[in-house]
Amino acid sequence: GERCVSSEEVSSLVKEWRGRDLLERRLKTMHLKLEQLVVYKGEEKWNKLVIGEVGGVKDDEGNLVEEVRLYKLDSLPKVLSSFSEKCRVTASSLDSLVKRLS
Numbered sequence: 001g002e003r004c005v006s007s008e009e010v011s012s013l014v015k016e017w018r019g020r021d022l023l024e025r026r027l028k029t030m031h032l033k034l035e036q037l038v039v040y041k042g043e044e045k046w047n048k049l050v051i052g053e054v055g056g057v058k059d060d061e062g063n064l065v066e067e068v069r070l071y072k073l074d075s076l077p078k079v080l081s082s083f084s085e086k087c088r089v090t091a092s093s094l095d096s097l098v099k100r101l102s
Contacts, residue, residue, distance in 0.1 A: 003098075004037060004070040006049075008056030013094070016084065021056065024069065032079055037070040074098045 007023040014022075027034060039045045041064060049057050049068055056068045077095035 003073040005073055005076070006054050006056035007069045007071065009054070010071060010076060010080075012055060014080070014083070023071075026083060027079070030082065032082070034071050034075055034079055038067050039070060040067045041065070 008021045011017050011021045011023045012019060026032075039049060046057075046068075050064070054068065057064060059065055073094070077092070077098065080094065081092075
């Protein structure tokens with residue numbers, strides 16, 4: 001299947017964001033759209049995310065959130081490279097990873 005990562009996991013790759021999940025905000029302010037999969041608490045896929053300890057299923061206090069946004073791994077390098085110079089480096093590394101996994 002397609003490889004996806006959560007918004008929080010993507011955000012954790014950008015040092016300037018200091019661990020905050022800012023991907024959604026940045027996409028909106030730059031008028032960028034990425035295909036996403038929203039998984040809601042209670043869905044079958046949700047349980048797999050919790051068991052796999054995917055970033056973003058819990059809030060800062062350790063409580064489960066209501067939804068997690070997932071993005072296709074192969075769509076991220078191009079978008080990340082548009083954010084900042086440091087993100088271009090991250091995007092390049094991510095692109096290399098995508099190619100190795102394909």
